Every structure is written in C-alpha cells, then in structure tokens.
Amino acid sequence: MKRIVFAGIAIGFSILVTMQACKPDPNLDVVADAPLGFTIPEGWPKPFYNFENNAVTEPGFELGRKLFYDPRLSRTNEVSCGSCHQPSAAFAQLDHPISHGVEDKLGTRNSPSIFNMNWHTSFFWDGGVNHLESQPINPIQNPVEMDETLDNIIAKLKADANYPKMFKAAFGDETINSQRIFKAFAQFMGMMVSSNAKYDKYKRGEAGANLTPEEQSGYTVFKNNCATCHIEPLFTDFSFRNNGIAITSVNDSGRAHITLDAADMYKFKVPSLRNLRYTWPYMHDGRYNNLDDVMNHYTKGITQSATLDPALKNGVQLTDKERSDLLAFLNTLNDEEFVRDPRFQEVN
C-alpha cells in the first residue's frame, strides 16, 4: 500500500516536473511554428547556400537585422554593418569609392552591394571567404572597418537588456556565442533577395511588364557584349576576371592574393548588374562615378595585360544608339521594391 502511495506521489510529481519543463516558451513556439519562407524566384538556379543547419525563423531574422544595424559591434561603438551597407544603396556604401570604418579609417576596396547572397559561391572582391556564415568575422576584426573582437562583442551583447531574450527566441536559450551571431547574420542577409525589377516582371510575363523597343534592343546589345560574364538571371557568373580596368598605385592583386597564382593577377569577382542606380560608385575600388564612365571603359578604355579576359581583348564596339539602348536595359534591372522593403530597414 505504502509503495503504491509513494508511486502515486512520484508519478504526480513527475507529471508536474514535466509540465514545468515542457511548458511552452512563447518564444520557442515562434521558432517551431513560423519559419520564414525563403523562395527561389521563378526560373532561377538553386542557391549555393540554402540555410543548411540554419533554418530561417522570424526571431533569427530579427536578431540578424538588429545586429546588422548595431554600432556596438565596432570598437568605437560608432560603425555598424549598415554604415557601409546602406539599404538605400542596395546595401552598398553610397558615394564612397572606398570603405570608411572606425575613426574614418579608409579601406582599399569599395563596399559591395548585398543582395542575392545565397547564390554567391564566395565573398569579397577576391573571393577569399567561402561561406556566408564565415563572412561577418572579417569586417568585425578588420582594423579599418569595425576593429572589434568577438569576445568583446559577446560581452556587450550579454550586458544588453534585450539581446539575451532575442538569442533565446532565435536559438532556444540565452547562450550568446559567435556561431549564433553568424547564423543570425546569415538569416538576415540570406533573406535579402532582389528579384522584382522591371526585367524580372517582364521575364515572368506579368501583366503590363513590357520592355520598350529601346530596352528590348538594349537587351540584345547586353547579350552580345556583356553576358559572357554578367550571366542572367543574377547578372554574374561569380567567376574572377580581369575586365581591363587600369592598375592603380594601390596595385590590388585581386584573386591572386588568395590563390597565389600569377594567372589570377588583377582578377576580381564579377559583380551583379542589378540595382546599379543605387550602388554607385563602381568597380572594386569605386573608380567610376556613373555608368557613362563604365561605358567609356568598355568601349575605349580597356588596358591590355597578361590576364585581361579574352572576351575583352578588342574592347566593346557600340554605336551611340546601342550604347543608349544598353543603358536603358540596365535601368530595367533596378529593383525599387527591394531597396524600400521594410523588412530590411533599420528598426529602433
């Protein structure tokens, strides 16, 4: 009898314990129930990164967004990722040929735009970084960018009133470590897909989305002269090429810095041609302020060198009409909806 009573109490107790231990945490429920949809736009290839081991959730994405705009991730508490990657510039740094970091220290390269990152097979102009989750550590530690250590950032985040709760909502408990920070960043940046330009709507056959005769003819000019490297629909093939821009005193070796192969000297990752209206200045060092300068480069400014891409040996020959049509076509690649998307803006 006694034993049965004891067993009864014990079972009751264990049920109680279970209920306590399994009490649904409101935040955890969000994790389980509301994965944010990442959809591959119609007709696009499979992404290189598809959130393996890092399913996107609302709280994970929101944490990534907060981190992205938080200047406390820099030593001086003044520079955030968003300082160099601004939404209105399609996440490039507006009007800055080269990046400006802590205490206005200058980098040597132009801050690239950030969108469609999940299709990138490598990161940075020289492709030195091999994974979206491994990317943020570089700007954080870079002395001319944010100049901060991971351990300091973790200490700052732990002392904050909100972050521990946000980490719990995103990852199940309040532990803050570099892995979780990088996964949250990847969730935020990975969701930034730009696929609603006029060109995209035209390709999808949406009602009213027609190209004008100029844009249509510019599309043909593009296919004939630019598409070996700037391949649709992402407008890059993610390869490393020398497009014949002149070597400057900085003498940035580009891809060769990573591969130590002379054949890769002065090659840089082919950038996307989407959202050019917002991302100026252009090229890895921001040397051209407008698309006219870029056109002048391809038509009459090609510098011959050992690693110049064969496709550009003779430059690009364009009539005035072809040139203005090409510019009209490039203009159809601007995605105002993406640039204004409230999901990617800073929140306070």
Add this chain to the structure above:
Amino acid sequence: MKNILPLLLLVVVIGACKKKPDPITPEVPVTKNTNGELRISISHVAGNQALQVGKGWYKTENGDSLQIDKLLYFLSNFKLVKADGSMYIEPESYYLVQHKNDTDFTIVIEDVPPGQYSKLVFLLGVDSARNTSGAQTGALDPNSGMFWDWNTGYIMARLEGKSPQSTNHGSVIYHLGGYKGFYSVLREISLDAAMKIEVGKPVNMHIKADALEWFKTPNKIDIAKTSVMMSAGANAAKLADNCTDMFKIDHID
C-alpha cells in the same frame, strides 16, 4: 523492483522533453557504462628539455637560437584502430591544443568499445569539411584567433617566438593554414600503440610533442630565410611535413 519504477518514470518523462539536439553536433548515445576510455596527455618538449614558453632558449637543427612564446594547434578526427583494420572513430572529434608551461594538455576519448587496439590515428589540423561549412562552435569557435578571416580557414598550427637569426625584427611567426589540394597542411598522424581498452579502467597514454621538430626533417628550416609564414602555399606545406614527426608516445599505463 517496484520502487524504482517511479524513478524510471521520472527519468523517461524528463527525457521526453529534452531540448532538441543541436543540428551540427549530433548527439551520441550515452553508453559510458559499457565502454572504456583513452586519456591522452600531451607534454611539450624542446629536444630533451621541457618546453618553457617565454623563458627557455633552444637550438634548432640549423643551429639557430630560438625562444618560443606560443604553441597552439588543432588535433581532430581521432581513431583507435585494431590489428584487423576495424576502428572506433570518435564523433565530433576536435581539440585545440594550447601549450602552458608545466602543464600537460589532456584529451579524453570516451565511449571506446572494449578491445585490443594497435594504433592511434588523428589529423593535425581541422578537416576540410569544417573549413567550408560556415560558423562553428566549441574548439572550432573562431574567437581563438586560430582562424583566417580574409581567406577562410583555420590556422591549423601556430608557433611564435624570437630568434637573433630572424630577419623580421627578431620575431619568428609561423601560422600554418590551408586545406585545399596541393597546398593543404593537413597531415594524418598514425602512432603504433598497443592498448587494451576495458570498461572502468581508463588507459593513459603519454605523448611527448617536440616543438623543435618544426625545424628539423625533412625540410631543415633556416630562420634567417623563413622568419614569417602567414599564408597557405608550398612553404607552409613543407613545414607541415616537418610537424608530422612532432608526436612520440612516451609510455602507456
């Protein structure tokens, strides 16, 4: 019998709402009570003396004087191999070995099925998969400073110190990294070791790791010519070949 039933229930019920396993560190079944354990303690030496970082001066094979300030390296993918070739592979097997004066570094390989083993095999460095699969944690957390952020990948081994022969302001800096093809510095190390693993009787293996081996064979290092090495390439791969003979089993008890 009856009175352990409630206890069992309690365990089962609590177990039922255990946190979901971390997707990248798969849970291994807990079978400690039926398996044995290998404890590996690594003590660092410089030739025939105990390594004293920041204190001792040593002579390299080339006759250069050297003081070592830092010695760190990754060991991973431990395997215990039997004479018939069958083996126990430790899951999630990553260790960052950091030398501290007068202290051994201990690695405990748990859950080894009992039996007679003949070899210990491991990798010097972090396998290429973990260099290419994004954010890691634990021993692989990049906050250790053993990670290249400009050319993704772990610094597999790192030796820093001073030498009058150095042509870099008296300092010697070797960061061995690179996991790709020809320039990979990853080296599999296999040590003959007769070990009988039994339940409840941990086997203690004592390894001596000689820092001066970095400078010795097959590629004798002249510090005046090689004072700094901080990127992947043919030279790093040569230095990695030297590191391969760093580890000797002193005794097993």
